[in-house]
Amino acid sequence: MTVSMSVTEPHVELKGVVRRFDGPPAVHAVGPIDLTLARGEFVSVVGPSGCGKSTLLDMLCGVARPTSGSVRFEGSDLNGEVPPGIGVVFQEDSSMPWLSVRQNVEFGLRTSGLPSAEIKERVEHAVSFMGLAQFIDHFPAQLSGGMRQRVCIARTLVLRPRLILLDEPFGALDQQTRLLMGDELLRLWRETGATILLITHALDEAAMLSDRVGVMSARPGRFIDFVETGWPRDRDSRVVSDPNFGALTARLWSSLREESLKTMGRAS
Template sequence: MKSEHTVLAAEALLQDSPATTPRVPHAVLQGVTRKFGKAGSVFHALGPIDLTLYQGEFFSVVGPSGCGKSTLLDTLSGLASPSDGTVQFENREVKGVPDGVGVVFQEDASFPWLNVRDNISFTLRMRGMEGAEIKRRVDYALAFMGLKDFATAYPAQLSGGMRQRVCIARTLVQQPRLILLDEPFGALDQQTRLLMGDELLRLWRETGATVLLITHALDEAAMLSDRVGVMSSRPGLFIDIVETGWPRDRDSRVVSTPRFGEVNARLWERLRVESLKVMGASHG
């Protein structure tokens, strides 16, 4: 049961910190589709999608299993090319992973034979960056992500949440302007996910990066996002985009507000219909 103090504190947060995110286009998808296979046996996975991510916003994507959420992220990141349509980042067409884009996946992508410091610095060393600059960036990331005391530890010695912090820190040191996250907390328990969500919001605010999060968790999307896009069953299309109305200086206390319940209910109302379509198709 929520305490009166918790509810009042959350409502004060909303009243005192109005959202001021500027509406400057940062990444734009126009008529994007993804199809797999050859003539006569084509699998239509995604689109056509039109979507604009605004500079500095936090945008989440939810949808039924198999609707093309991860395909959307791969296309936006440049890891895959669209079958039709265009993808732009900072007014340039995306051809391969552009400079300034960082990706964090759900799977533990840390190297078990490297300690935390070496895991975080790996990409920078591969790029040939000078040692002094690597140390500066890694020291900052270790402190920012609460990993300073674990710099010489190995992944097997860390919890799942700590290993995911390492993966986020490895992206952070690249100083991305667009951060794409594919179910980064999917394997974590509910309490740890809430705490990691607060850390992610702090990272988002302090870096000023644009963030796109793929998630199955409606409460996670409702808590973290400025906007949430709801995708249809395959082929994935956006059937609703929900504005949460949260202030930029928010944290997990928003889950105690009536508005959180309203956002969560709207997401579920739209997603339930699409999920039933997927279940019906699987039994047909």
């Protein structure tokens, strides 16, 4: 955190990032991609299925290395290692079924070396922040899908990440739960001040939550459009009734439609 934190310095910076998978068959999955996230920005990425969104996320958190190009986080290059300060939430339920909610959230801090009082405080704060206080001793099997996803978010929150990457975290949830989880996410974003990158296939979700939405092309995934939403920072799910909301989703769809058709054509 001692790196120069001038406002102009990007929090995350991708330059000419390309990812190819060696065959057979060899696949050019992503890129070249240039993407810059400002500190505290909320950016969503939408794209046709199979366009490499998840590959992009893997490279952003350091799980995968780009074939070429560079990924910089807080001024230093990622080299196939996940740096501290990044939290990731996946689409699939990644709660540990053998641990209670409390233990699940603690799991994020097992290697932290923090004093136990500090851990306890962070865990309880994150759990009640995600509205799970009365379920702290429950096991994941006793919770709904939305609550389990909140457990996973809480497990990420205790790390106090400065960059949160979300890979379709609400994809498996029903529409109402998704809208409400979107509100939670916005609240979390405001209170933590973290930079958020959300990968989603839901255009309305992207339009409602983000400062900026990046639209990716069919494979190999590249950014073909960036749309500024212009919402105030203290927005919530009620922006869906804003007259601009329809225009936003319409613009996203018009950018995306042709790319999605390409994917369909390729698939059939």
